[in-house]
Amino acid sequence: MLRCSFCGRRAVYHQRTSGVLMCDRCLIRSVERRFQQTISRYKLIAPNDRVALAVSGGKDSTALLYLMAERCQRYDCELITITIDEGIRGYRDLCISLVKKNAKALGLEHVVVSFERAFGSGLDRIAALLKDRGIEQGICTYCGVLRRSLLNQVARELGADKIATAHNLDDEVQAIMLNYIRADLSRLHRLGPIYRKREGFVPRIKPLREIPEKEIALYTLLRGFEVNFSSCPHIGGMRVKIRNFINELEAEHPTTKYMILRMFDRLRPHLSDALKEFNMRRCQICGEPTPSDVCRVCELLEQVGLERREKTLISEKQKELWRRARPGG
Ligand SMILES: [Zn+2]
């Protein structure tokens, strides 16, 4: 039997980056410690912050939900959970009921806003429209741009101080490489543990960015959280190739992911010099903040013959939903 390097109990995980073996308890503690350290090191949350949690129902966001709820009991910030329903049949619908259940167990409110309501069409239909029109643009680009914009709008209307997303080490490293390969300096610059405020944008924080996907998956299993482990049926494109490439490298050189992250974190402060600070304006079509005349959402929607439907997505009543996280159960 392999034994935990720290306490001698039965090991359940070999952390190849450090060479240590961990039992269930020590792995749980290690994940929680890195979550806390990331928050303190980058000052992601201040006392009394109102934090909107983007929760999809997958392993990462469910882990984040419990970690944040537990942290907020001690640090007195307020939490609300938001799920963007992209309209992916047989996938997102299952996740939403799980999020509802988990949020309820923690005494948190849950707000769901759908692509259907905001744009008059869910992602499955947008995928079909793209195909009909022979548009090459990847569906994941649509989904990402629309989801981020909606999340920002909903969090802003709710009066949130921060949006917390569940990006893990793997997600962050893939995004760094993807934007590097696409030569997208401005998107590259927006990565990092916290992306601070510009007018109309709620700052985004990523408390799980130092934790590998594998360890979060194990953490959710060991803590017995109910999560959806299936992946989106639309996934594809360059990100998948980059993910596989990085995982192959990591298999031979177990610190690859951390090296990419650390190198990026050292470079990031210098990226602002290379970027011309552009002024934020209001989109001429929808009024959302954008550096150009028309925002990226309206640009993409126009390609498939859709438009934003409603200016306001959150009711006055929903704005009162904030509450401090209560002990679970
Ligand atoms: Zn142990």
Ligand SMILES: [Zn+2]
């Ligand atoms: Zn617009």
